[in-house]
Amino acid sequence: MFKIKVIYFDTETTGLNCFSCRVIELAMLVYEDGEIIEEYDHFIDIGEKLDSKITRLTGITDDMLDEEGIYEDVIADDLKKWLTPGTLMVAHNCQFDLSFIYNLLRRHFPGEADGIVKNVDWLDTLTVVKDRKEYPHKLIDAVEYYGIEKVNFHRAIDDTKALYNVTQALKNERNDLEEYLNIFGYNPKYGVNGVKFEFIDYKPQYYTKFMVPENKILPKK
Template identity: 70%
Template sequence: MKVIYFDTETSGLDFIENEIIELAMLIVEDGRIEEYDKFINIGKDLPSKITEITGITDEDLITKGFSEKSIAEDLKNHLTSGTLMIAHNCQFDLSFVYYLLKRHYPLEADDIVKNLYWLDTVTVLKDRKEFPHKLIDAVKHYGIEEVNFHRAIDDTKALYNVVQALINERPDLEEYINIFGYNPKWGVSGPKFPFIEYKRQYYQNIGLVPENQTLPKK
């Protein structure tokens, strides 16, 4: 199975109004790892807060960025049916990827995303450790070397190492495929995708929960 670890940096939090400004992927297939990292020139100024958080500037997007259309084409080519897509807080990244594809492939976007498998490491982590559950918390929890967080390619590399640690801790990640946990207090952020099973998931403070009590088995 082809596996893609991915992360996005965006111009804001609105899945429809804002855009991806950096897309990073580690594409694992047939024992090889391909690294993909591109800025996207969105044709507008970034909010100062986004530059402050990510370090990405308007100049970066203008001088190093690719058109959104070319990124959509790259995604269409890489996101082949049956690929496993892994992200930390996958609902967020899936939503942005979907709307990017929808802008350029309105008739194909739904089929592209529904023919993939999706794994959210935040959902897994909530069954593995106490709050908080950010990527940096997982990195520290599993003793992984820290990276430049809030840059997509560095977050993707950290994510890859976190997933290996999760597998070594308990090999049940397949049970979480296409299952996203959400905090009942806030509900699901963004669109509810019909191919994802959304389950209520509360914070817990016991660390690694027993196998018969993990979210997929509830």
């Protein structure tokens, strides 16, 4: 797509607050030169019981984390290995997932976490979809807009596969995704949630009913 290595990723978490909640599943589809070289999907044993609301939402249970989960330090090591300079990280609502990944890394690599996330590029497909389609803009809505086969949403590995297909559809629709690198749109009513990163350009983004013209896309406003 843009880089030699592109990683489509998604997290499932114990809640919405990246400072007090934890990642319980991380999935990554790693592409190099247009080929999948890694399909990564792990539960994370966080050593605490899940809220029943999270189990209902994600389908992830305490037993799944106990029996299949690996420790967070292993996940941190894997992220450090994959997030190398020249990599493009793609997520839908990337601010959310990036904030959680950053705090995970900071717990295990406090002196290196900033450099790890700063030295790669980030693409938020939610920001792109908001420039092209009418509300709502969740990943499941983008799947509908572009006629992509539905998957089991709220499971991270299935979301990454849907994300890959949505990204390809966005690229085929209009090939301007490179202009959105490291640019996150946010609703000015609510501001930026999570960690505010100095290497991300945050721009207020208002809803639109149609695809905006090329000279009016968010990065150029």
